[in-house]
Amino acid sequence: HIAALTRLGLTDDEIETMRGQLSSILKVFESLQQVDTEGVEPTGHTTEVRTVLRADSAQESLEREGILKNAPDSEAGYVKVRPILG
Numbered sequence: 460h461i462a463a464l465t466r467l468g469l470t471d472d473e474i475e476t477m478r479g480q481l482s483s484i485l486k487v488f489e490s491l492q493q494v495d496t497e498g499v500e501p502t503g504h505t506t507e508v509r510t511v512l513r514a515d516s517a518q519e520s521l522e523r524e525g526i527l528k529n530a531p532d533s534e535a536g537y538v539k540v541r542p543i544l545g
Contacts, residue, residue, distance in 0.1 A: 461477070461481070462474065462477070523536065526538065
């Protein structure tokens, strides 16, 4: 089922190998569910998370005509690129 979802072409031997590996992984997660976490604060990170982004500020931009002039292809005022998905 996972191979179909990910569109992987697997042989029967590869499917059996993956079945065993996934079964082992699921057993590890089952054992983790048995851990007593009573009194343990939920955490998403083990260290403090800080946002270190710069402040937004308006900056001068390139002119549309200059960009389109330097683009290999354009259409209706936009840079035209090859499809990358599908």
